[in-house]
Amino acid sequence: MADKDSTQDTASDVYCVTSDYTARDPTQISLEAGDTVTVLEAVSDEWWWVEFIDKNDKPLVGYAPVNHLSKEIPLDEEDKWENSEYFSSYGQLKLHSEMLTDVPRTSTYSLAIQSALPWLQDKVVLDVGSGTGILSLFCARYGKPKKVYAVEASDIAVYSRETVSKNGYEDVIEVIQGNINDISLPHHQVDWIISEWMGTLLLFEFMIESVINARDKFLKPDGMIWPSEAELFLIPCSALSAYNGSMGIWKDVYGFDFSPYLSLAADTLTGKPIYNHTLSPDECLSEPFTILQLNMKTVTVSQLEDIRTAYDFLVKRSGMLHGFASYFTVHFSHLPHPHTPVTLSTSPQSKPTHWKQDLLLLDSPLQLEEGQRLKGTIKLTRHKLWRRHLRVTLTYSVWEDDTELNEAVTKIYRLWR
Known part of the structure; x- marks a missing residue:
């Protein structure tokens, strides 16, 4: 690397970071894709001296590799959302078959809609990301609404429209193929929005943003939105078979020490949930x-x-900590009349759904004893460039009474970039 004192002067300029970079020595600066930096000096063809303002408004300076910087943000809005790839996947039957055959998921929506019968009659409903149209069909069958707008951006909307007609609900359900952010509705406001937007770690794919945008654009002030609430949970767990499949196999391969592969395995095999x-x-x-x-x-x-x-x-059971699992729960409430609350849960104690649970596997397991405490932080960060993607930063350490037994460990998981 060139010495900073021998650099040539350059005008301060703002550049976008196109891909992650982890500093390899104290003179360098770690950056994430989507960050912006001010170039202070063009040190060489390979390295520039830059300033980065972190989330706490603290200025950081250091070397950054030129091949990770671009004058222009390299993506347009369509690329950021990866809409062509995203909607293409939902234009095929595999995902829809998985969702329709998920009995706890689909039957819970059906039960919730039936619980809303007195309120749904003569109302205008918006189904965001309607897919095959099953939720719209439940509304039409049970609720006697005035109108149901089933909005679906993928090509599955063509078959959904035919299915609605085949079942005799074309006078009630109108299938609209398009992005919810771009469409308009004959009824400018709706009484009720329903959607099944949940993904890995609840938020992944960020379909929730489309639901929020639809709410702000179309929902009446006194309207309802289902699910009405959502919760994401984290729990420490043992997962021996998953750990052995990802990390354990590299410790002994036919009697050979393959531990040099452990760091690669930690990045490629456990770097994602x-x-x-x-x-x-x-x-x-x-x-x-x-x-x-x-x-x-x-x-x-x-x-x-x-x-x-x-x-x-608080550790309730002694055992080996291999990772943390997450699951979510959504609720169907806020009805203006008394009703039995309806909940859909993906917890280990509930009937299995197609989501099951998500596992954040550790690089090295820890032995936990009953009565110890496991403390730390979890951060969910939306990717600055790839807007459907998510990162999880997990920090953890074991405590006994007021003593920290191990130095805090931090691990990053990417969904998916």
């Missing part, structure tokens, strides 16, 4: 901790960009 993981209740080492609560009538997009929560688990 293991989704659709089935967690047994007896693998849970503590009670769950609520890391996120959402009220769908009031949550804003800006509140979902960077979510940070401190946790403190």
Whole structure:
């Protein structure tokens, strides 16, 4: 690397970081894709001396690799959302078959809609991301609404429209193929929005933003939105088979020490959540901790960009900590008449759904003893460039009484970039 004193002067200029970079020595600066930096000096063809303002408004300076910087943000709005790839996947039957055959998911929506019968009659309903149209069909069958707008951006809308007609509901349900952000409705406001927007770690794919935008654009002030609330939980757990499949195999391969591969395995095999993981209740080492609560009538997009929560688990059962599992719960409430609350949960204690649970696997397991505490923080950060993507930063350490038994460990998980 060139010495900074031998650099050539250059005018201060703002550049976008196009891909992550982790500093390799104290003179360098770690950056994430989507950050912006001010170039102070063009040191060489490979390295520039830059200033970066962090989230606490603290200025940081250091070397950054030129091949990670671009004068222009390299993506247009369509690329940021990856809409062509995203909607293409929902234009195929595989995902819809998985959702329709998820009995707890689909039957819970059906039960919730039936619980709203007195209120739904003669109302205008908006189904956001309607897919095959099953939720719209439930509304038409049970609720006797005035109108249901089923909005779906993928090509599955063509078949959904035919299905609506085949079942005799074309006078009630109008299928609109398009992005919810771009369409208009004959009824400028609706009484009720319904959607199934939940993904990995509740938020992944960020369909929730489309629901929030639809709420702000179309929902009457006294209207309802279902699900009405959502919660995301975290729980420490044992997961021996998952750990052995990802990390344990590299410790001994036919009698050879393959430990040099462990750092690569930690990055490539445990650097992303293991989704659709089935967690047994007896693998849970503590009670769950609520890391996120959402009220769908009031949550804003800006509140979902960077979510940070401190946790403190009391270990209820001794065992090996291999990771943390997450699951979510959504509620169907806020009806203006008395009704039995309806809840859909993906917890290990509930009937399995297609979401199952998500596992954040550690690089190295820790032995926990009953009565100890597991403390740390979890941060969910929306990717600055790839807007459907999410990152999880997990910090953890073990405590006994007031003594920290190990130095806090931090690990980053990417969903998916």
